[in-house]
Amino acid sequence: MNDPCGEFVLRLGKAQVDAMFERQDKGPMIDDSEFIPLVESVLTAFETVVIDAEVVEELWGFAYSRYDRACQEADPSFTTTDNVRLMRSYLLGPRRISRRGR
Numbered sequence: 001m002n003d004p005c006g007e008f009v010l011r012l013g014k015a016q017v018d019a020m021f022e023r024q025d026k027g028p029m030i031d032d033s034e035f036i037p038l039v040e041s042v043l044t045a046f047e048t049v050v051i052d053a054e055v056v057e058e059l060w061g062f063a064y065s066r067y068d069r070a071c072q073e074a075d076p077s078f079t080t081t082d083n084v085r086l087m088r089s090y091l092l093g094p095r096r097i098s099r100r101g102r
Contacts, residue, residue, distance in 0.1 A: 006052050013046050013059040021066045036090035039063055044093060060095070063087075 020039055024030060030038075043063060047056050064084045071083040078086075088097045 003052070006050075006055050009046070009050055009052075010055050010058060013043070013055070014062050016042050017059065017063050017066060021070065025070070032086075032090050036067070036087055037092050039067075040091050040093060040095075 017039065020035075020042065024035055029035075043056070043059055046059055050056055064087060067087040068080045068083040071078055071086065085097060088095055090096075
């Protein structure tokens with residue numbers, strides 16, 4: 001990315017997502033059904049103010065990877081695909097998918 005503004009927004013978004021997951025790691029933990037919608041609200045704010053869809057998608061990808069890392073630490077038997085699907089099942093907006101059990 002050669003856009004300094006886009007790079008700054010990306011760094012800012014990643015820092016916010018990191019801070020949320022770090023707080024979750026330190027506890028007390030919030031149930032995923034409440035925590036993931038908080039993460040979604042931060043990312044949705046970026047969707048409404050950032051013109052570059054590539055930046056938004058990279059932020060979502062970063063959030064999915066942070067959730068996958070947390071899930072892998074809790075139970076390494078689940079795949080990244082499983083974990084992303086689980087995260088998306090907790091979303092409230094258009095990225096939500098129905099939960100099919102784990």
